Amino acid sequence: MAKSSAKAHRSCLVQMKVMWHFAESTTKKENCGSRIVTLTKRLVRANTTSVMNDERRKQTEQKLIRSGRAEFLEKGYAKANLRDICKAARVTTGAFYFSFENKEALLAAILDPVITDYQRMCSVFAKREEDDPGTADDNERQMMEYLSAHRTEAIILMEKSAGSRYEGFKSQIDMQMQSAFTSYFSKFMGVSPDAELIRILVSMRLQGYMELIKGDYTVEERIRLAREIGIHADAGSMALIKYLNGQKEVYRK
Template sequence: MATKRNYEMTNELLLESAKQAFLANGFKDTKLRDVCRQANLTTGAFYKHFKSKDDLLEQLVDPLLEDLKNVYLNQINDAIETMNKDNVKDVLLHQILNMDAIIHGVYQNEDIAELLLFKTNGSKYNNLAEIITKFFAENVLKTIIAMQEKGIITDNFVIDKRQIHFFVYSNTATFYDILKHSFAESETVKLYQKLCQFNYYGWINFLGL
């Protein structure tokens, strides 16, 4: 039991040391030896816990990334289940485009969110805006298909994945810009809600609602 506990404590110590180093220097410019030195551990001890610096970063940020994805997936699945011709505009504005819960999740995990969003240059998350855009674009596409199946929009509506990608990317890029300014959570929510309302009319026109 003690050995297991020591292993867990060492793992947590390395994660915390890495988080502080990544936040201070960025992923690319952080050396493993610096992480180990800060944790008072050898590189040999490090490799008993992590395969690489990339593995270390993944274990730091993936739990938050997965949590945020699941929050939105639950939100979008509920929207698809409940939407109909009468409520589709309300569902579009308050569920499909709404990011209040995502913003709250980001602010509840500020250190990891800052690391994920702004400190991962040189890692597989370097192009995070595209990764996020792909995720949201896939869910927008799933929603549009559901709208067609429910007769909310006509079967003649032509799905253009390229257009959808660019529409979603423009929103993602603006959201990034808002987060870069480090506003209070309430201010970020207000700003994003204005962006959401702005985009809402574009989607209404695009979908012919």
């Protein structure tokens, strides 16, 4: 009887231990599951916060770009005021420096995409016209459409960027056009034209195109006027070359 009682007692203890371990294991699993859920929620919140922060940062950058574009157009880069830019964008100066290193970095965010597109288009169009001169009108249309869509950036780049690293861009365009004009005139004259004459002709052409960009014209009006200016320029160039060919002795001296 005693043995039976002891055996029953041991059996009871074993059952209690099993139940204890089961309960302990279940509790651990529940705690582990709870921790996983908690960590998952934290990760979701962190990712959501990160996405929201990225979105807010992008929105802040876009607001600063819009207000900066207006400020640079009105005052030019040198006189543009960061406080005024931030005020117009309804952004603190601290938020500005979180988005951009300085005023020139903001200008770069405005101009670099346009410069990249412009240079790419010039390269593509030059190759197209070399392969097929008949594409010139379509190339001019596409370029004028692009410049019309980005006329503010074009004006800032060509006329309002003094004091920044972009202030030499207009001079680069000027020199490229002078080189092209010189090659064109030399081809028909057999001698190099007067450098000062070429400089003035290029200045006149550039000024004409800037008038088109700055003027209150529709895209179609800009395209039409650009074509007519081009026709006038081509006819005038040939007339000038004819005249200069009669003056070759002057250029040979």
